[in-house]
Amino acid sequence: MTGPESEESPVRRAVCPGSFDPITNGHLDIIARASRLYDEVYVAVMINKSKKGLFEIEERIDLIRTVTAEYGNVRVEAFHGLLVDFCKQRDIPAIVKGLRAVSDFDYELQMAQMNNGLSGVETLFVPTNPTYSFLSSSLVKAVAAWGGDFAHLVPPEVLTALTERLRED
Numbered sequence: 126m127t128g129p130e131s132e133e134s135p136v137r138r139a140v141c142p143g144s145f146d147p148i149t150n151g152h153l154d155i156i157a158r159a160s161r162l163y164d165e166v167y168v169a170v171m172i173n174k175s176k177k178g179l180f181e182i183e184e185r186i187d188l189i190r191t192v193t194a195e196y197g198n199v200r201v202e203a204f205h206g207l208l209v210d211f212c213k214q215r216d217i218p219a220i221v222k223g224l225r226a227v228s229d230f231d232y233e234l235q236m237a238q239m240n241n242g243l244s245g246v247e248t249l250f251v252p253t254n255p256t257y258s259f260l261s262s263s264l265v266k267a268v269a270a271w272g273g274d275f276a277h278l279v280p281p282e283v284l285t286a287l288t289e290r291l292r293e294d
């Protein structure tokens with residue numbers, strides 16, 4: 126047979142990058158949506174040596190693995206350095222990012238253009254589920270630290286881990 130039908134379709138891969146300190150329902154919503162659009166989705170957890178997070182990288186990875194296990198096609202890895210190198214090494218042509226508000230746009234646009242200029246990798250923006258448009262890891266940590274209710278903002282495993290971590294501090 127000739128024509129496009131005869132060609133084996135390549136595996137479609139994408140990456141969702143971030144700090145995930147810790148993963149929130151906003152992150153999870155983007156990862157879940159990406160997992161329906163792509164064959165394989167990598168969650169790349171950024172190692173930032175100059176900024177110590179509340180959770181160690183391995184703890185963040187464990188939490189993400191637990192809460193994304195049901196999707197089956199999500200892989201979680203740490204990365205440091207350039208995201209485009211992470212993409213090149215794994216043959217990933219697309220970065221998927223959530224856009225929460227106009228305030229996200231300027232910086233995200235710059236990064237997308239820089240990454241495309243560096244390596245040709247594309248960035249696809251997914252509009253945030255309005256339920257989570259105000260949500261960030263730092264805001265969740267702030268609410269939690271002051272004893273506010275954040276159970277509806279994170280997966281149950283994160284609720285437990287964050288409550289325990291703040292009790293230890």
Ligand code: ADP
Nearest residue numbers: 143144145151152222223253257260261262263
């Ligand atoms: P944050 O502290 O803002 O949560 P991250 O670096 O962990 O920072 O976020 C990584 C990426 O995850 C963001 O660039 C964005 O694409 C996506 N993201 C984060 N929070 C949300 C949200 N509430 N809704 C949709 N996407 C989000």
